[in-house]
Amino acid sequence: MYTSAYPIVSVTVDTVALTIRDDRLCVLLIRRGSEPYAGSWALPGGYVEPDETLARAAARELEEETGIRVETLEQLATYGDPGRDPRGHTVSVAHLAVLPDAQEPTGGDDASEAAWRPLDELEPDELAFDHDKVLADGVERARAKLEYTNLATSFVPEEFTVSELREVYDVIWGARLDPGNFHRKVAGSTGFVEPTGRYRKGGSGRPARTFRAGPAVALNPPLTRRSVS
Amino acid sequence: MYTSAYPIVSVTVDTVALTIRDDRLCVLLIRRGSEPYAGSWALPGGYVEPDETLARAAARELEEETGIRVETLEQLATYGDPGRDPRGHTVSVAHLAVLPDAQEPTGGDDASEAAWRPLDELEPDELAFDHDKVLADGVERARAKLEYTNLATSFVPEEFTVSELREVYDVIWGARLDPGNFHRKVAGSTGFVEPTGRYRKGGSGRPARTFRAGPAVALNPPLTRRSVS
DNA sequence: TAAATAGTGTCTCTAAGACACTATCAT
DNA sequence: ATGATAGTGTCTTAGAGACACTATTTA
Numbered sequence: 476m477y478t479s480a481y482p483i484v485s486v487t488v489d490t491v492a493l494t495i496r497d498d499r500l501c502v503l504l505i506r507r508g509s510e511p512y513a514g515s516w517a518l519p520g521g522y523v524e525p526d527e528t529l530a531r532a533a534a535r536e537l538e539e540e541t542g543i544r545v546e547t548l549e550q551l552a553t554y555g556d557p558g559r560d561p562r563g564h565t566v567s568v569a570h571l572a573v574l575p576d577a578q579e580p581t582g583g584d585d586a587s588e589a590a591w592r593p594l595d596e597l598e599p600d601e602l603a604f605d606h607d608k609v610l611a612d613g614v615e616r617a618r619a620k621l622e623y624t625n626l627a628t629s630f631v632p633e634e635f636t637v638s639e640l641r642e643v644y645d646v647i648w649g650a651r652l653d654p655g656n657f658h659r660k661v662a663g664s665t666g667f668v669e670p671t672g673r674y675r676k677g678g679s680g681r682p683a684r685t686f687r688a689g690p691a692v693a694l695n696p697p698l699t700r701r702s703v704s
Numbered sequence: 705m706y707t708s709a710y711p712i713v714s715v716t717v718d719t720v721a722l723t724i725r726d727d728r729l730c731v732l733l734i735r736r737g738s739e740p741y742a743g744s745w746a747l748p749g750g751y752v753e754p755d756e757t758l759a760r761a762a763a764r765e766l767e768e769e770t771g772i773r774v775e776t777l778e779q780l781a782t783y784g785d786p787g788r789d790p791r792g793h794t795v796s797v798a799h800l801a802v803l804p805d806a807q808e809p810t811g812g813d814d815a816s817e818a819a820w821r822p823l824d825e826l827e828p829d830e831l832a833f834d835h836d837k838v839l840a841d842g843v844e845r846a847r848a849k850l851e852y853t854n855l856a857t858s859f860v861p862e863e864f865t866v867s868e869l870r871e872v873y874d875v876i877w878g879a880r881l882d883p884g885n886f887h888r889k890v891a892g893s894t895g896f897v898e899p900t901g902r903y904r905k906g907g908s909g910r911p912a913r914t915f916r917a918g919p920a921v922a923l924n925p926p927l928t929r930r931s932v933s
Numbered sequence: 934t935a936a937a938t939a940g941t942g943t944c945t946c947t948a949a950g951a952c953a954c955t956a957t958c959a960t
Numbered sequence: 961a962t963g964a965t966a967g968t969g970t971c972t973t974a975g976a977g978a979c980a981c982t983a984t985t986t987a
Contacts (some may be wrong), residue, residue, distance in 0.1 A: 483754045486713040486784070486795050525712045525793055529784040553782045553797050555715070555758040564754055566715050568782045568795070638965075656950060658967060663948095680965025681957035696948070699925075867938075885977060887940060909938025910984035925975070 484555075485565045488533040489520030489606070491551065491613030492543065492572040495630050495646050499593040502610060504602070505540050505586035511561045512603035516592070518610065520567065521585065533570040541580040541589040545572045547629070551613055559605045569609045571616055573629040618647055623697040625667055628688035636675050636683035637661055640668070648700050660698060666691025713784075714794045717762040718749030718835065720780065720842030721772065721801040724859050724875050728822040731839060733831070734769050734815035740790045741832035745821070747839065749796065750814065762799040770809040770818040774801045776858070780842055788834045798838045800845055802858040847876055852926040854896055857917035865904050865912035866890055869897070877929050889927060895920025 492503035504516045519540040523532040530548045538544050548570045555566040580589035594614065600607055620626040627643040628635070641657045644650065661667055668686035676682045721732035733745045750765040752758065759777045767773050777799045784795040809818035823843065829836055849855040856872040857864070870886045873879065890897055897915035905911045 484715040484752050486715060523713050523784070523793075523795070526786040528786065529782065529795070550781060552779060553758065555752070555797065557755040557757065566752075566758070566795070566797070568784065637967085653950065653952085654965080655952080655967070655969095660949085662967090676958075678965075679959050679963075681967080683966060696928075699949080866940085882977065882979085883938080884940070884942095884979080889976085891940090905985075907938075908936070908986045910940075912939060928976075 483564060485560075485563065486523045487520055487565055487567045488523055488529055488536060488570060489518040489567050489609060490533045490537050490545075490548065490570045490572055491518060491610055492537065492541075492545065492574060493613065493617055493630075494574045494576050494591060495643060496576045496591055496593070498642065498646055499595060500614070500646055501591040501593050502597075502613075503537075503541055503543065503580060504590060504592045505582065506588035507603060508585050508587040515603040516597075516601060517603035518569075518606045519586065519589070523568075529568050530570065533568075537572070539584040540582070540586040542583060543574070543578050543580050545574065548572050549616075551609070551616060554605055554609060556605070567604075567609075569613065571613050573617065573626060575630060575632045577632070614647075618700075621647060621698065622700060623694050624692055625688055625694065628668070634671055634673070634685045634687055636685055637668075638683060640686075644698070650700065664691070664694055665689075667694060712793060714789075714792065715752045716749055716794055716796045717752055717758055717765060717799060718747040718796050718838060719762045719766050719774075719777065719799045719801055720747060720839055721766065721770075721774065721803060722842065722846055722859075723803045723805050723820060724872060725805045725820055725822070727871065727875055728824060729843070729875055730820040730822050731826075731842075732766075732770055732772065732809060733819060733821045734811065735817035736832055737814050737816040744832040745826075745830060746832035747798075747835045748815065748818070752797075758797050759799065762797075766801070768813040769811070769815040771812060772803070772807050772809050774803065777801050778845075780838070780845060783834055783838060785834070796833075796838075798842065800842050802846065802855060804859060804861045806861070843876075847929075850876060850927065851929060852923050853921055854917055854923065857897070863900055863902070863914045863916055865914055866897075867912060869915075873927070879929065893920070893923055894918075896923060 494501050503519060505519050507513050507515050507517050519537050521536040523529065533548050534545055551569040551571045553566060553568045557564045582588045602610065617626065621644055627640050630643045631639050637658050640661060641652055641654060644652055666689040669689045671685045671687055673685045674682040675685050723730050732748060734748050736742050736744050736746050748766050748769040752761040762777050763774055780798040780800045782795060782797045786793045811817045846855065850873055856869050859872045860868050866887050869890060870881055870883060873881055895918040898918045900914045900916055902914045903911040904914050
């Protein structure tokens with residue numbers, strides 16, 4: 476089938492897309508329409524096409540299979556154990572995407588179905604290939620990046636309150652951060668958030684100032700989760 | 705040449721192997737023996753063989769091309785821009801290795817020459833492919849991991865003094881850490897280093913206790929480089 | 934002796950965390 | 961009024977950094 480000495484290894488991309496819905500961390504999964512693992516849930520992904528960037532391929536596959544378009548995609552890690560794909564030696568470059576809870580996925584292409592699935596209702600080993608491991612690595616990356624980057628702002632809408640931002644930390648770290656201290660930390664880290672000047676009245680209690688993400692990507696000093704976990 | 709629809713993308717591995725020699729950070733490079741970039745310096749690496757793990761392939765190529773055998777290899781990132789290899793679309797999974805200054809490389813295989821090259825004497829864009837970028841990413845990873853892991857102990861021999869360990873930080877961070885504070889921090893971080901009970905007399909000054917690496921891989925709290933850089 | 938390096942003491946300052954307190958809304 | 965959430969004040973404590981000081985060697 477192949478005449479050259481080398482390309483016996485195929486290259487795919489997969490994406491761990493995360494969001495928060497109803498205070499639960501959710502991942503975007505598709506139900507596979509074809510073998511192998513037909514009918515199983517899996518991360519959206521597929522083969523890299525010629526002359527295509529890895530990130531570009533991941534974004535394309537994501538949109539083809541779930542209808543969700545994403546702007547920022549961070550490379551996570553590459554999984555290349557022989558035997559991870561029964562079709563033959565396949566190397567997968569995994570990516571991480573973080574979105575506010577907004578877009579609803581729609582199946583398509585190789586995916587008979589696509590959905591945001593809460594992490595806590597996934598069975599161990601439920602996913603196709605080694606996607607359980609990939610997902611776990613993606614979540615751990617997100618957990619870690621909450622500490623020293625403004626990643627949390629990617630989980631919330633463009634305009635948000637400090638409480639909404641704190642909810643991100645609470646959900647992903649499984650912690651209850653002190654509202655007062657969190658507020659001070661966030662407001663005091665230059666460039667983390669910027670006040671919009673507006674207020675949100677919604678629920679009970681004093682109305683909250685709203686903010687948008689600031690220009691700083693790195694938090695210094697970080698927001699530690701030492702006491703957490 | 706290929707009949708199947710997909711594997712038009714080849715998979716290679718490359719390794720950024722770092723050590724410290726004469727107080728300078730050095731990287732293990734080979735001089736390429738064949739096209740493309742014949743005669744240029746490059747990171748050791750090559751094609752992944754069927755049924756081979758990525759880390760295994762990196763270790764094999766490293767040994768074939770430099771004679772240096774390495775036990776621990778950490779995955780760094782994957783580089784897949786089309787056009788990064790003139791032979792065609794090639795994805796490279798880069799790895800990071802850290803060694804004490806001990807083994808001398810020997811060329812072999814596709815490498816006409818292999819050597820530890822000090823980072824500060826490399827010209828910008830001197831390396832083949834996108835290896836300048838890969839190297840920079842590898843160094844940045846090492847810099848970052850010094851903060852929150854015991855990676856520094858991988859740069860020194862099994863038995864070392866606190867000063868030798870501090871030298872690692874000084875060289876890689878380009879800083880001069882306070883000897884007193886560094887000593888306290890290292891000795892006070894449980895599991896970072898363990899005393900051997902022996903002393904090293906060598907140079908002038910009071911003899912130093914020697915240590916070996918402790919069981920802790922993570923430093924908590926980390927050793928910040930906030931004031932540095 | 935002086936010079937050099939190893940290691941400790943101690944002070945200051947930043948920032949995290951606990952938690953009380955005030956502010957402003959809905960009911 | 962009560963209850964809820966927003967946001968601030970204040971105290972304690974851990975730990976980083978500056979730097980003085982002691983300890984133990986070589987020259």
